Amino acid sequence: MPYIFKSLGHKVPAKYLTDTDDEMTGSSALRLVFESMGWGFVITAYDQVTILPEWSHLDPVAEIAKKISPSLPSAILNGLERPLGEEDIKALTDWLELCRKKVSWKDSFSSEGTTLTMFKHGIGDPSGPANGNLETGVNEPLFAAMITVDMDAVKCQIATAVMVGANKAPLATIAVENYGVVGGINGGYFAGAKPIGVLRRQGYTDNAKFWPQRSAFGWNDKGETVFVDGRETADINSDRRFDQYTEMLQAGPLLLKNGEYTDNTENIKENVLNMRHPRTMVGTDGKKIMWAVIDGRDNMHSVGATIEETRKVCRWLGMSTALNLDGGGSSSLWWRGNTFTLPSNSNDAERPIPYGVLIFREDSGVRN
Template sequence: MDTDTRTPGRRPRRRTVVIASAVVVALTLGGGAAWAAERYLVPHVAIANVDEYEAAQAAQAAGTTTADGTTTATATDGTSTTTTDGTGTGTTAVSVQTVTTGSGTDTVTYYVADVTLGTATDLRSAFADDAFGQNITATTSAIAEDNDAIFAINGDYYGFRDTGIVIRNGVVYRDDGAREGLAFYTDGRVEVYDETATTADELVAGGVWNTLSFGPALIEDGAILDGIDDVEVDTNFGNHSIQGEQPRTAVGVIDENHLVFVVVDGRNEGHSAGVTMTGLAEILQSLGATTAYNLDGGGSSTMYYDGEVVNDPNGTQDERGTSDILYIAAEG
């Protein structure tokens, strides 16, 4: 296992990008071109300043007009941060490793971030351009830098769809349950749940800090789930299949406040072919995950650490824009 986690000389590329692919085809073919552009290309901003919005929501919930009191962090040696959330102090440790298996066309390269959280709220979410809505995108590294992150991965690309429960940093942004989601609680628990069986307000009342809406769940109770290679997360226009060998991003749960994040490179012969959903689950199981959940993959799959993109996004060392990240902050 190679523990050299950074590539000297490679810096994050800051670009704002929108989804193209099948949408561009629709535009060139005419027909629903105007509708497709409006739905999948044109940014639609619902909340323009998320930082201010979350601070106001937190102040309202606390019954005060003070700052939101959420996590601050100070970088130490580049592999950990010390964090305080207003209720106690703990150390959040992050270590990143590169793993390569196989050879030739069967080579697979993936990146593992082992994260022990001082407090559950040290793991935060951020949106592209500090705005919530649809088709608002920026690269993972750009969002990470805008939020003084020492570590970040791409999230669930919530902005490509208009369904799913979206709770970020304890604030409700969308309440339209549609699929199997993942909930991070303030007490350190992480659970797969059925979005259609609850509401966002009920989740927040129960202590949910962040939700992700993509999937599928890969592992529950330590066992790899059946049928995960046949799952289609979305069937809406312009969506790519998530089947077959692909670049991947996933989160695994080792224990309360102990997580592993995995990003698998793909579409790059000789470097990494990518993995199936079952292959991804096997990686997470080998790392000790008892629960694991798939996030947006393909060209979105990106891991950022200590000022650099550590993987090879999209097989071209060039990041694709996304809606959101999960990150751990470092004091600027």
């Protein structure tokens, strides 16, 4: 650990590190390096993937090591199971010093008509502010997770907590209590247990009020989707063009439109726009729909993003049009039995929400 701390330029509290009395191998040393970098949740998320039968044969540390950039020294990557030697320590710490300048990782897993993609950039600082240093303009460390779906083949529906016998419930609870669900994400803004803005599900209107100047996203069981620009549409209820969309949620602001950044704040509070927070977004690359979450408020794991930074992340993720959904403690993404985002609430628990968007298996038989 002294070698790791020297390469990082700071110490890391023991609570972030795996305690082991076993002989130090390349794999166990690399795990400590990842944890010291603030990548412990990446290992946890990969552990959750390997619970699933398709990937049960994979070792999380080894798989992360294969796809991290900058690339690990081949002597380390090819010798994960052997005892760590002095030359290995030097190779590993030299590599870690490279990571201080720039480090990233990305991996994807496809199942039942969906693709889960996870991203990680940067190294955490245990003594830094929870939302990073705003003056530098660099929002690292950063972790994001995204579910990509083809709306022609995969059905998505809005589901309320009332369906599970509550006014509000964690996304994971809403997801597991519905049949045939493969994924889920939190939705738009709410006050108490009441949605803010239009909410339409399965052709029924839960909330008819269209919030002035706020943007929205709608879809139907034919795979047709629409992003409603709140600056151009005063009220969807008086416009018959939007009747065909049986699912509709309102949030804002619109982040991207046809590949360009948008500049409408949609009368959202300054601290929501210009402070770093966890973010939830829905976007499209013109073919598929992407539901994504950026984690935040954690100086080791992910500091979050301002709205301007979220726009850049959306474009980097491949979105051409994108809408900001409810963020902060509500941000959550669930896939195949596990939550692949880290709650930002003080009790480390998912915030109960009044509704979420559920993604169903291709063979679930669900129809709007």
